[in-house]
Amino acid sequence: MSKSYDTVIIGAGWSGAVAAKQLSSAGHSVLVLEARDRIGGRARTWSDKDKNTIDLGCSWIHGYKEGNPAKGLAQDLGIKAILPKAAEGVVYGPDGPLLSSQAASLRSSLSSAQASTKLPHPSPPSTASLASALFSPSSPLFSTSSAPSSDPSTTNVSSTSPANPSESTPSSITSVDETLAEGLARTLEIPLGLKLEKASLKWSGWESTTSFAGSDAAPEGGYQSFVEKVLKSSDTVEIKLNQKVSGIKETSDGVEVNTSKGEKYTGRTVISTIPLGVLKTLPSSFFEPGLPQKLQGIIKGTNVGTLEKLLVKYDKPWWPNYENTGSYTFLPTSSTTELNETSTLDEIFNASSLVTANFASISSTLSSPQPILLTYLSETPAKLLLAHPKQDVIQAFHQFLVKRLNPSGEVDEPVDGELTDWLKDEYSLGATTTPTIISENDERSPMDFKELGRPIWSGKLGFAGEHTEMEHRGSVAGAIVSGLREADRVGRLLDLSKE
Template identity: 45%
Template sequence: MSRLYDTIVIGAGWSGIVAARDLSKAGHSVLILEARDRIGGRARTYTDGMHVPVDLGCSFVHGYKEGNPARDIAKEFGVKTNVCQLTERQVWRSSKPEPPSVEHKLVANLGAARSSAQALAQSASPPPSPLTPLSEALFSQQSPLFADIQDKELAVSFARSLEVPLGVVLEKASLRWDGWENNFAGSDAAPEGGFQRFLEKIVDESKKDGVEVRLGEAVKKVEKSQEGVKILTAKDGEYTAKTVICTIPLGVLKTNAKTLFEPPLPTRRLETIAGTHVGVLEKLVLAYPSAWWPDAAKASPYIHLPSETRQSEAKDAKSVFRQNTFILASFAAPVLPQQHPTVLFYISETPALALEKFSAEEVATAGHEFLVERFAVGSAPKPTGHVLTNWRTDPLALGATTTPSIVGEGRSPLDFVELGKPLWGGSLGFAGEHTDANHRGSVAGAVVSGAREAERVAKYLNKLKET
């Protein structure tokens, strides 16, 4: 007879680990089943060929000084975090940076345009149609984006940098719901050693409280049973519990939600899963023997704008870099205490999709050659290490994180609330960044949702004891 756990948590990412920790501290028996051979989920820290560990998934605790609960968890487990310092931002479209006056104007105008769009979303009567994209407000002739800027294409290209944090092109993002979230923002911080090590410390301590973790256990069926819930895995494992918390990423749920659960999920839940959008954001990291790029000791980020007209199909990988907007972070600048000669491209949806047909080696070579060309240095040392993420095609992620609500009838931030509602009378719960309306797409969303479900499940289990 297999053991009957109080709770089985599916997934050893942020939300699952937080939920397991809280439940075990409350005296409940918990088993975590993780499909990967490591913990962390979309928190992945990379070290091969790097000067220091580099996070390829979640990278920062946003709103560190503004209430993000990850800060308290870091303090609890003795994880040192460093608050990011502001450094000089540069905008490049050719072989020399735009003048500081132009950079300041682009930043100010984009901020004003976004504020104007959000004011329109909140106060317009009638409100914007759910089919109206954010791009329509940002790029309208009256938009503050173009105030005192003669080169409108320059302003549009700079605005495309928003597609990195949004995870979606501006033509898909919903104007009606832009800025709806009340999320943690302001200061950013990064854990020393990376997020994966941070989570490993939590898991190690949680094991002392009785949490069991089984890696390489991909769940293939979640069944409602007389005891509560039965879990079947691809390795023919069978586990039973009174409750289950599912933290499977939304991208994966989009592919298996119809067949994973028995009885099947309600139609409304399935429709919400299908209609909520998973974003595209990839990272290319290049580590060098020395920092050769201009102003390396003081500048980051470098916003690279297109120098070529975008083609329907790029002839080579370097053309993709020339034809799109990229944010390039430089770790040689004093953003964090330990500087090192490494750069990181944030690759938004359009260029990420265009680069998928090239190998990681080809993309890394193209990224390096693009920087040498853009910075007009003549020659530069080749990277000593590189890595390119593939979150969109990773079968255990199938995307980066959820995006804000996209255009479409019936879509709204309430979709995230729906995704987090328990089913089966409370024995089946859901957590993860995609289940938190205010903090979706962030570490905070995962942490908040994990704590939320742990509290709810603890009450449910206590009620079972009373009956």
């Protein structure tokens, strides 16, 4: 007779690892089934022959000093967290690097514009987008800049990018160039994971009142090994890799989990950490009995974002002021280029707003600075670039960098590179959930994330993952909080059933 467990957890990412650790520590038997051949989920760490590690999935402990629960886990497991040193972020316009005063003016205007869109009152219609407010003629984005906001979540548009910690932005009276201002505003699409035209204005900034922000830290060795250490910190948890679940069925005394390999596992409870992007594609027969109609509608309507990363490594750094520049922000060289499937790689890069982190600077979170550049790709360039072979994209980006950064001497080709493909990864199908999107009849709201975390089958089937956390959606903190939440709920249910 096959062994039955108190809880079967689907997925060995952040939420699954935390839930397994918590339940096993409370004395419950736990089985973790993971479809991939590795632990980590959307935590993926790139490494080279020199053992440099850079995260290509989740990468930062946002709000490290402000209460992010990942900090406590790192400390308990003896994982060092590295807070980067301050370094300048340089903004490049079509004609080269902007003066510090001009860049400060643009950042300050964007900060003011963001502040003006936070939870607007009276509430705008649900069809109104963040773009409609940011790009309106009366938007502070196009006004002469003033003193920057003191809100850490809006002071620096690139505060969530690696190797670019918050820098002090002085007051400025420099005029704002509207084309440059819009280009900088488009960098918001990187952390948002979607176009500004799709983000809801009504719910803009809703999460900023509770999300962790301020100081950022990077776990030494990368997030993938961090998750592995969390999951393996309890030697009573059973872990089975390469186990793609094909169905979950309620039984009279618990839950039955079937895999594509024909295996069958039983438990008294089950926690699904299947990402929302994957949930959207599952057949109706995957859950038996099927999910409630309301939940099915929320799964269908809640948005999964696009965020990819492009890494290039060189033998030596050749870019300007590489020791003291934390990041390079490239604004589009043309405001008239309409990107589509026929656009060339050169056109895609030139017409996009890109943020490139510099790991050769003093702000590098590696053990020593390395000649590596990591670029964040928002929805439009990411989708178009993924239609091309990876090596072609890396080569085209190298040529773009040489053209935009305009070095004085010859530049060697990159020696290594990587382009993520979370959008097409069958076990993620996207990055993370996005903030609430526009809707025709006010049907979308932050409550969607709360509903995605509600258990069914009398509590025997629970859901965890960043998409189930209303307060901390889209983050490692959200995944951790959701794992702790479900472990506590399931633990109480199991204890009650034993009485």
